[in-house]
Each structure stands twice: as C-alpha cells, then as structure tokens.
Amino acid sequence: xxxxxxxxxxxxxxxxxxxxELDAFVxxxxxxxxxxxxxxxxxxxxxxxxxxxxxxxxxxxxxxxxGGADGPRAVCRVDLSAVHDPxxxxxxxxxxxxxTDHTATPIRRVLVGHLxxxxxxxxxxxxxxxVEASAALVAELLRRAPxxxxxxxxxxxxxxxxxxxxxxxxxxxPQAVELFADRAAARIPGFVLDEDDRAxxxxxxxxxxxxxxxxxxxxxxxxxLSPGRLLAxxxxxxxxxxxxxxxxxxxxxxxxxxxxxxxxxxxxxxxLLWARLSVFAGCFDLxxxxxxxxxxxxxxxxxxxxxxxLLAQSVLxxxxxxxxxxxxxxxxxxxxxxxxxxxxxxxxxLRRRHRDWYMGxxxxxxxxxxxxxxxxxxARVEAELPNLRRALExxxxxxDGAHLxxxxxxxxxxxxxxCGRLAxxxxxxxxxxELDGDRDQSRLKALWVLGYVAVLQGDSVSALSALHECRTxxxxxxxxxxxxxxxxxxxxxxxxxxxxxxxxxxxxxALDRYHAIGELNSNVLMGQVELAMAxxxxxxxxxxxxxxxxVRRVCEDHGERWALGYAxxxxxxxxxxxxxxxxxxxxxxRQLGIAHTFRDLLGAVLAVELLALVTAVEGDPAEAALxxxxxxxxxxxxxxxxxxxxxxxxxxxxxxxxxxxRLGDERYEERLRAGRLLGREDAITRALxxxxxxxxxxxxxxxxxxxxxxKPAVSPTAKGGETTG
Numbered sequence: 001x002x003x004x005x006x007x008x009x010x011x012x013x014x015x016x017x018x019x020x021e022l023d024a025f026v027x028x029x030x031x032x033x034x035x036x037x038x039x040x041x042x043x044x045x046x047x048x049x050x051x052x053x054x055x056x057x058x059x060x061x062x063x064x065x066x067g068g069a070d071g072p073r074a075v076c077r078v079d080l081s082a083v084h085d086p087x088x089x090x091x092x093x094x095x096x097x098x099x100t101d102h103t104a105t106p107i108r109r110v111l112v113g114h115l116x117x118x119x120x121x122x123x124x125x126x127x128x129x130x131v132e133a134s135a136a137l138v139a140e141l142l143r144r145a146p147x148x149x150x151x152x153x154x155x156x157x158x159x160x161x162x163x164x165x166x167x168x169x170x171x172x173x174p175q176a177v178e179l180f181a182d183r184a185a186a187r188i189p190g191f192v193l194d195e196d197d198r199a200x201x202x203x204x205x206x207x208x209x210x211x212x213x214x215x216x217x218x219x220x221x222x223x224x225l226s227p228g229r230l231l232a233x234x235x236x237x238x239x240x241x242x243x244x245x246x247x248x249x250x251x252x253x254x255x256x257x258x259x260x261x262x263x264x265x266x267x268x269x270x271x272l273l274w275a276r277l278s279v280f281a282g283c284f285d286l287x288x289x290x291x292x293x294x295x296x297x298x299x300x301x302x303x304x305x306x307x308x309x310l311l312a313q314s315v316l317x318x319x320x321x322x323x324x325x326x327x328x329x330x331x332x333x334x335x336x337x338x339x340x341x342x343x344x345x346x347x348x349x350l351r352r353r354h355r356d357w358y359m360g361x362x363x364x365x366x367x368x369x370x371x372x373x374x375x376x377x378x379a380r381v382e383a384e385l386p387n388l389r390r391a392l393e394x395x396x397x398x399x400d401g402a403h404l405x406x407x408x409x410x411x412x413x414x415x416x417x418x419c420g421r422l423a424x425x426x427x428x429x430x431x432x433x434e435l436d437g438d439r440d441q442s443r444l445k446a447l448w449v450l451g452y453v454a455v456l457q458g459d460s461v462s463a464l465s466a467l468h469e470c471r472t473x474x475x476x477x478x479x480x481x482x483x484x485x486x487x488x489x490x491x492x493x494x495x496x497x498x499x500x501x502x503x504x505x506x507x508x509x510a511l512d513r514y515h516a517i518g519e520l521n522s523n524v525l526m527g528q529v530e531l532a533m534a535x536x537x538x539x540x541x542x543x544x545x546x547x548x549x550x551v552r553r554v555c556e557d558h559g560e561r562w563a564l565g566y567a568x569x570x571x572x573x574x575x576x577x578x579x580x581x582x583x584x585x586x587x588x589x590r591q592l593g594i595a596h597t598f599r600d601l602l603g604a605v606l607a608v609e610l611l612a613l614v615t616a617v618e619g620d621p622a623e624a625a626l627x628x629x630x631x632x633x634x635x636x637x638x639x640x641x642x643x644x645x646x647x648x649x650x651x652x653x654x655x656x657x658x659x660x661x662r663l664g665d666e667r668y669e670e671r672l673r674a675g676r677l678l679g680r681e682d683a684i685t686r687a688l689x690x691x692x693x694x695x696x697x698x699x700x701x702x703x704x705x706x707x708x709x710x711k712p713a714v715s716p717t718a719k720g721g722e723t724t725g
Contacts (some may be wrong), residue, residue, distance in 0.1 A: 027175030049168035052213025059153035081126030082282035082386035086133035100420035104459035115145035170210035214258035220314035278337035282386030283326035323383035372559025403439035410445035420599035458639030484513035565594035621659035629675020630683035
C-alpha cells in the first residue's frame with residue numbers, strides 16, 4: 001500500500017547537541033588522549049582551568065570523540081551559562097535531553113527515570129555560578145543512573161566523591177602561535193605570519209600565557225595594529241594594571257588584563273555598548289540591542305556600527321539560528337562589561353529596559369501565535385528563552401514588579417503549553433501567583449494558565465484550585481475574559497476525567513462567552529476541538545465533524561497550525577470509527593507532523609496511539625503492537641496513559657485486542673517490547689513514514705453511530721480578539 005508523505009518542517013538544532021566547530025581546533029592532542037583514558041575509567045571527570053583557557057571547546061571536542069561512530073555512548077551537552085536560577089538547573093538538563101514532561105511529576109524524578117537505563121555521556125558546561133545545584137544534580141544522577149558518565153567543564157571542581165579533576169593548562173607557545181595565526185587569518189584577508197613578525201607574535205603569546213581567549217582578542221586587533229605594536233601596547237597595559245612584575249601575576253589576572261587591554265583600546269561608544277550588552281543572557285539580536293542599549297550617549301542609529309566594531313574585535317560572536325542571525329558575548333567578556341555597567345550606576349535602568357523589551361516580545365509572540373507566523377514564533381521563543389527567564393527573574397524579584405512577572409508568565413502560555421514546556425511554565429506561574437500584584441487582570445491570567453498547565457499534567461487538585469480562585473476573583477472584578485477562560489479550562493478538566501456531560505455544558509458556555517466578547521484565537525479553537533471530542537465520545541460524530549471542519553477553515557484563514565493538529569485528531573477519530581482507515585492515517589500523519597514541529601508531546605502520543613489502531617485495522621498487527629509499545633514509552637512524560645480515561649482508552653483496547661488476536665500473546669508482547677526500545681524521534685519518524693506497514697486484509701470498524709440533532713455551540717466569525725485575560 002503506497003501513501004503520500006506529509007511535508008516536514010526542517011529540524012532545528014536540539015538543545016543538547018554539541019556545538020558546531022566553526023573554526024579550527026588547534027593543538028591539545030596529547031591532552032585529548034589523556035582525557036579519553038580518564039573517561040574510560042571514571043564516571044565523573046571535571047575539566048578545570050582559568051577563564052578563557054578553552055575548557056568548553058576542549059571538553060566538547062573530547063565528548064565528540066567519545067561519542068563518535070566508534071564511541072560507546074550517546075552524548076548530550078547541558079549548557080548552564082545562561083541559567084541563573086538554581087531551580088532551573090534540572091530543567092536545563094531535561095531540555096538538553098529533549099525531555100518533554102506534561103505531568104506533575106517533579107522534573108528531577110523524570111530526569112532520573114529517563115537516564116536510569118541509558119548509556120550516556122553528559123557534558124555539563126558553564127556551571128560555575130550554580131555549583132551547589134549542579135553538584136547535587138550530578139550526584140543524584142550518577143547514583144541513580146549506572147550507565148551515565150559526566151564530563152564537566154568549569155573553573156572549579158564540583159567537589160564530589162569519585163571526581164577526577166583534569167586541569168587544562170594554557171597552550172604552549174608553538175600551539176599558541178598557531179592559534180593566533182589561524183584566528184588572524186580568519187579576520188584579516190591575506191594575513192600570513194612571516195618571519196619578521198613571528199618573534200613578536202611568540203612573545204605576545206608568552207605574555208598572554210597562551211590563553212586562547214586572550215589570543216583571539218589580540219588577533220582581532222590586527223586590523224589596526226601590527227604584531228609589534230600589539231606587543232608594545234600590551235606591555236604598557238600590564239605595567240599599568242598590575243604595577244609590578246609579571247612573575248606575580250595569576251593567570252586569571254592575565255586574562256583580565258587582556259580583556260581590559262582590549263576594552264581600553266575600544267572607543268568610548270564601544271566601551272559603553274560593551275557594558276550595556278552585559279544585561280543580555282545568551283544570544284540577542286540587533287533590534288533588542290538597539291532598544292535596550294541606545295540613549296544617553298549612544299543614539300539608536302549608531303548601535304549597528306558600534307556592534308560591527310565589537311564583532312571585528314571578537315568581543316561579540318555571530319551565530320546563525322532558526323530564529324535568524326544572533327549575537328553572543330562570551331561569559332568572561334560579559335562579566336567584565338557587567339562590572340563596568342555597575343560602576344556607571346546605570347545597571348538598574350538597563351535591566352528595566354531589558355525587561356521591557358522582552359515583555360513586548362512576549363506580547364508580540366502571543367498575538368502572532370494565532371497567525372501564519374506560528375512556527376516562527378516557536379523558533380523565536382526557543383532562541384529567546386534565556387532572556388525571557390532573566391526578565392521573569394527580574395520582575396518577580398522587583399518590589400513593584402509582581403504584576404509584570406504575572407503578566408509575562410501568563411503571556412507565555414503558548415510556550416509552556418504549545419511548545420512542550422509545561423514543567424518550566426508551572427515553575428514560573430506558581431512563583432508569580434504567590435505574589436500580591438496590584439493588577440487583577442495579570443494575576444487572573446496567570447491563574448487560568450496555571451490551571452491549564454495543571455490539567456495537562458494530570459494534577460486535577462491543583463488545577464481545580466487555580467481555576468476556582470480565578471473564577472471567583474474574576475466574578476468579583478467582573479472580568480468577563482477571565483471568567484470565560486476559567487470556565488473553558490474547567491471544562492477541559494472534565495473532558496479528561498470522563499465527565500462528558502459536564503464537559504459539554506462548560507465548554508459550550510465558555511464558547512458562548514468567547515463569542516459574546518469577540519475572542520478568537522488558538523485557545524478558542526481548542527475549546528471547539530475539546531467540545532468536538534466530548535461530542536464524539538457521546539456518540540454525536542457528525543456534530544464533532546462540523547465543529548472541527550469549522551476549526552480547520554478558521555485555521556486555514558489565519559495560518560494557525562497548533563490547534564489544527566488537534567482538530568485533525570478528532571477528524572481522524574471519526575474517520576476510523578466510520579470505516580475509513582486510509583483517511584484516518586493521512587489525517588493523523590498530518591497531526592503528528594504538526595505536533596512534532598512544536599515539540600507537543602501530548603499531541604504526538606495521541607496520534608501514535610490512534611495510528612496503532614489504524615495500522616491494526618489495515619492489517620498489520622505486528623506494526624500496530626510496536627506503535628503501542630512506542631506510545632507506552634512516551635506516556636510517562638505526559639501523565640497517566642490516555643488520562644486514565646475509558647473514552648480515550650477505547651481505541652487502545654480495540655487495537656490491543658486485534659493485534660493480540662492475530663499475533664498471539666507471545667508475539668504481541670515481543671512487539672510491544674520492541675516498540676518500547678524506540679526513542680521518541682525514531683518512533684515519530686516510523687509513525688510518519690508508516691515503516692513496516694503492509695495490508696493483510698482490513699478489519700471492519702464498528703458501525704457508525706447515529707448522529708443527534710444538536711448543533712455546534714459556536715461558529716467563529718471573522719470578528720475576534722486576542723487573549724487578554
């Protein structure tokens with residue numbers, strides 16, 4: 001049986017992938033061999049060294065070699081450089097591993113469970129400012145996951161039992177000269193290190209103690225200064241900053257001197273921008289830099305030229321990401337700029353401007369989520385997460401910023417729910433609603449979003465508590481929007497707990513409220529889909545189809561894809577129940593492609609479950625059992641399998657009966673076990689491709705249920721608003 005394949009979105013780099021090497025890796029061959037020997041005999045190895053010595057690059061190269069084609073383990077990198085809250089260390093690790101957990105299970109327990117039976121090399125990078133939290137997590141993971149090896153890279157050891165420390169020395173002079181020449185050639189067209197300059201460069205490398213970051217900063221200056229002039233300027237700077245001989249200079253002061261020397265060679269505008277850019281976490285783009293850093297001596301129309309100058313001097317680096325061109329400042333360089341910013345007395349103002357920019361970005365992204373730019377929004381938020389976290393931290397810690405933190409946590413609902421970040425979203429939402437803000441509207445929104453997240457995690461008690469508080473306070477303040485959302489999400493909770501009559505009543509009422517206030521967005525469409533599911537479970541399949549076809553038309557008009565995926569699921573459910581498995585398969589593959597694009601694990605596992613039944617009905621019980629096994633491995637990250645719902649479980653039970661009946665118990669269990677061995681990516685790829693499916697003779701579906709005469713609750717019109725609750 002041949003089937004058309006749905007178009008797939010280009011994959012974005014996974015958070016836990018090792019960084020691509022964009023320039024040459026110079027030297028260190030002997031050190032790499034020694035580190036490989038340590039990794040073969042120890043479960044925790046920490047590469048230590050002075051800032052700028054190249055720990056991260058060296059450790060990444062070692063990890064890539066350990067996890068290469070002949071390596072014994074998979075490799076995952078956890079970068080903590082942009083994480084500032086100790087509570088988010090475990091979230092960063094889970095994100096790097098691609099874990100999407102919709103449950104109320106503590107994320108640490110999810111992480112431990114994921115790693116327990118795997119062989120993995122975990123590269124932990126940039127943890128110096130979070131040593132205690134990082135050490136506690138590493139200790140627990142090593143204790144609970146016997147197949148785990150941790151390679152850490154930081155300025156100090158983690159201080160754990162069994163830790164083997166690998167001090168990384170600066171480059172010896174010949175390798176330092178080679179690195180300097182390579183970086184200079186990359187920056188200065190036609191540069192060749194000739195014999196006349198070699199002695200000066202060698203002395204420069206010795207004076208900089210062979211620290212790669214210092215050498216790259218120096219190489220960035222060759223556009224204006226010869227190696228000899230560089231050496232002379234550096235000599236003056238050492239005397240100025242140390243006031244003594246070089247022998248007494250610790251290496252971290254040497255690096256600081258090198259950065260300070262580069263800083264002093266900057267123009268006043270460049271130094272000012274360097275200091276102001278230190279408020280960013282991770283990457284940032286030009287527009288953010290222009291807004292946050294302009295003014296008071298630096299006009300917005302000059303920021304681009306000054307950024308170009310800092311790029312040329314290696315103070316900044318440029319990266320290509322799915323969200324476009326981004327700029328990044330090394331942590332050591334950022335720390336130096338932050339000290340200057342504090343000294344100017346302007347740090348608080350810059351942090352507020354930074355928070356304001358990302359408040360605006362979150363608002364724009366929420367509005368644009370309901371548009372053809374939905375995938376672009378997902379990529380943008382993924383790239384901006386470190387800065388959004390910093391804005392949340394600042395708001396929630398500011399005495400008068402509680403309402404802004406509540407607003408930001410609520411505005412990012414589409415990130416928490418639509419992009420598979422429920423656990424992190426709950427962290428911020430719970431922190432925000434604990435505060436007493438002076439804006440009822442912001443807190444009400446945070447409450448209903450918290451309730452929504454708890455519903456999807458299967459935490460009905462917390463969900464009811466948040467939604468009841470939201471409804472009570474909204475009625476007191478006569479906030480019609482918040483009332484609608486609280487009622488909607490309470491209906492969603494009834495749906496997944498099998499109270500279909502109550503679900504239908506609440507969802508119809510919520511949709512009527514949305515219609516009355518002119519609200520139309522992804523949440524409203526999801527309300528229709530949820531009502532359609534309730535109707536389908538109650539036997540009114542024609543009404544469910546009408547609702548979802550209406551959703552599909554609105555999605556096509558507005559370019560919405562996330563809610564469309566769930567509408568396709570209901571339509572596939574109806575097609576399968578109506579005896580058209582081929583159409584059900586095509587709808588489910590479209591839904592699965594959408595869910596995978598947005599990292600929506602709930603949507604993905606629901607599609608795989610129903611695809612298993614379709615596959616069994618089409619005559620391939622072995623592949624159906626394998627898909628059921630794959631789904632069973634995915635469910636623990638979502639919650640109770642199929643919500644513990646008899647309605648959602650019915651297709652699963654029918655699939656199991658068909659497959660077991662044709663295969664026999666032993667073969668069926670064998671295929672389940674094979675499915676459980678599939679990772680999430682492999683399972684989704686297999687489901688999308690229909691690998692292994694072959695027709696053995698279709699199994700009849702149950703006769704279609706007789707429709708009733710009830711009409712859909714609401715048909716969205718062109719009129720509508722955005723989420724303001």
